[in-house]
Amino acid sequence: MSGEFVFVDPDFDLTDEKPQAAAIAAPLPTPRAIEWKPWAVVLSLAAVWLLVWSQLRPFADWFSYQLLGLAPDTRLGGAVAFFLYDTPKILLLLGGVTFLITTLRSFFSTEQARRALGGKREGVGNVLAASLGVVTPFCSCSAVPLFIGFVESGIPLGVTFSYLIAAPMVNEIALALLFGMFGWQIAGLYLVTGLTIAVVAGYVIGRMPHVEAGVEDFVWQLQLDDMTQAEVRPTWEQRFRQAARGTREIVGKVWLFVVIGIAIGAAIHGYVPEDAMAGILGKDAWWSVPVGVLVGIPLYASAAGIAPVALALTEKGAALGTVLAFIMSVIALSLPEMILLRRVLKPRLIATFIAVVAAGILLVGFLFNAVI
Template sequence: MSLVDHLPSSTRGRSATLVGAAGAWAAAYWVNGRLWDRVFYDLFDMAPGERLTETLHFFFYDTVKIALLLSGIILVITVLRSYMSIERTRALLGGRREGAGNVLAAGLGVVTPFCSCSAVPAFIGFVSAGVPLGVTLSFLIASPLVNEIAIGLLLTLFGVKITLAYIGAGLTIAIAAGWVLGRLKLERYVESFVFETTLGGQVIDSTAGLSFNQRIQMGVEEVGSILRKIWPYLLVGIGLGAVIHGWAPEDFFTDYAGPGNPFAVLIAVGIGIPLYSNAAGILPLVEALHDNGLPMGTLLAFMMAVVALSLPEMILLRRVLKARLLGIYIAVVGSSIVAVGYLFNFLLA
């Protein structure tokens, strides 16, 4: 029996159920920090401020906190996203010229985020439907870079100022990089089978006609699906963050990637590109590094490199992009991220 079968059929009953669920979520989020304070400081009588205590506290507190944030964000966004399918997105982008198309594509990439495993079918669908290559790449850059999970977690962890700066930088990178790549006329470096894919000449909206209860069910299933896929990386990211938070010397990261090192952003981006993670997995590590003195520009560049240029996504894109275009794509996006990192270090100092 699915969740839909348990939801009230009346609008009033459904609304009451959703409000109650939202209240339970908020209560769990509020209790989380106090719970682990009691467990470690009172139950186990561990002294606050000690390395082992802070490491364990950070790990358990952040694991629950990130899981709650992910569950809430994914559920809400999936329901909203059910009204904007990939086919509808493709229809909106088709026929758009470069420039305006890049801006629209980047904006749509924020509200219709696709994970790296969706990059290949999205790319094929857009290009085969006549969407210009540069416009398609703007969409693919923005989708993982400025996604709902990154925005929600950044807002919670670092506040409005940093979140808006990240969104603005991410959109700028997506628009500018897509425009540059489009102007280079690199279509010949797209694998030929992409242009041979047919879609029947018809846009099919697979989410049309769904009831609200069914959209809620879709959101719950998406929460379970995503958490099952990312939980190992989530725990690794939080674990690394916990170790750094509790054990790393305070001056270690400031010495090697602090404002005094002119190559700090380059080093951060170079480390970030081969890593495999997402906003949920990398943000606990970013939070811990920030607590240990790393400049925000360096951290955001590191996060962007991990999220936008992850190795698995590059492997997937290699199926549709020839090596030369993939190399150019990495170079353009990577250099844009480096520039943003240095700019933020200057502006946010």
């Protein structure tokens, strides 16, 4: 995820759409007209999107069975149809959901989150922090300044952690992919359990004795100026433009992973025998959940590459809880983010952080395997 460049002094925000001459010529604030134009563009694009969406299955079938002449019940036929259907489907979804969420996010900022969380007690604060973690734009490369900013504003450490866990774990790419491949129920489940883990893990960390001692000393010694900055309310056109830019960036960054992931998924779909995974990744293999979580911690893959493989594995008998736990572990606990956080947290607290979050994911994995 990448953020939008924020101008401290709006005077410097000179975009090509906003020539200076116009600003001088029209000094009076005109009442905000209904912005029908950007909406018209976005809505017609949405219509095109839906049209393409509805033609995906017929197209994939036509292409693999008519044009290529493959039989639907052969291994190759199954794999090719899987790939041809899922690749455009996931890319479309990824684009659509990312656009929606980036538009939604233009209403929130980390600054607002910090202000909203200031003075909140633990408990309420943890819930609010985890929810804000989902809707505010977040990039793991900003984790450090964000952490310091939160701590400096007097937000309790546990609440800060709730935010830091939720923000990367429940992200638009993961939600879009789970929705596309497993359906809205699983995506919803992921959202709810991800939030729960963030709330509980943050609360637990905050309750630990001497947790403050785990933060590098310089953080407490920083004296920061008042960081509140004036915020300008963007127009719809600006929101949509930003969202389009963000979507292009994200899709451009992950599409290759999606294609590779789906290709692997398609191969599994076509060539791995039914129930091959039941023995090693099935419900009865309880140990596969902790193994999945452990393997997931150092793995740093985009959710985009993991989800298609995960889907194919569940088709072959892998238990859903095991697969979900693995996905969560890969996304929420990544080595690069830990290395960044190391600059503000001592190793002991990083270890605690990983252990508490991993324990939460483990519980979710076992719970799903037991329930579903």
